[in-house]
Amino acid sequence: MAGESWFLKVANLLSQFAGRASTFVGAVGLVLLWAVLGPVFGFSDTWQLVINTSTTIVTFLMVFLIQNTQNRDTAAIQTKLDELIRVTAGAHDALLDLEELDEEDIARIRAPYKELARQARAQLDAPSAEDSVQQE
Secondary structure (H helix, E strand, O other), rough: OOOHHHHHHHHHHHHHHHHHHHHHHHHHHHHHHHHHHOOOOOOOOHHHHHHHHHHHHHHHHHHHHHHHHHHHHHHHHHHHHHHHHOOEEEEHHHOOOHHHHOOHHHHHHHHHHHHHHHHHHHHHHOOOOHHHHHOO
């Protein structure tokens, strides 16, 4: 997309790279290499510090990358759901942008839907007239 920020470009590239099986295999390889080198370095404090510092830095940066990716994915899904609500006849437009409400408002709006679901499950659990006839 024209006008993509440099962060968005980097975040997309890194998330694609981090999500590959080959990246996971490479990370496992690095950990194994570190473990094999333990005896060479006498299991020294520096040897331990290398893996601790490396994993801490990678984890710290990945938290922000994952959160950025999750935020964009969630916003895209919410927008798609809002569009489906908007174009569906009989849908309640009050459900548009529901994710922006606080927990109490969401719980209040959600209550009738929970009751509908409970009733539908109860109907599934109740034996039907056809079931009674087939058992005889």
